[in-house]
Amino acid sequence: MRDESVETYAVNYLTNRCDNDQGEDIVCAYDDAGNTTEDHRGYHYEYDYENRITRIYKMDGQNQIDVAQYAYDALGRRIEKKPTTTGNWTKPPAITTTTISG
Secondary structure (H helix, E strand, C coil): CCCCCCCCEEEECCCCEEEECCCCECCCEECCCCCEEECCCCEEEEECCCCCEEEEEEEECCEEEEEEEEEECCCCCEEEEEECHHHCCCCCCCCEECCCCC
């Protein structure tokens, strides 16, 4: 899903938004807590009750294509990251599990 193209952004301090290298505003959607729910590339973000990101997906028509999912322990530490093949983060997709001792 993610390509190798490079995009350049700059913060517009008057509007508190990012502009791309063509000077266009980058418009994102946010929930009531201020979390980004959709970015300018069409990626959607889901959060849990503690505002921790739990899922990233992209729409393909009516279908939601998962990019990554995240899990947390009872203390709020991220303990698992599950990238998918469509996210192209790792090949093959690897589940990263973190063990915390102490």
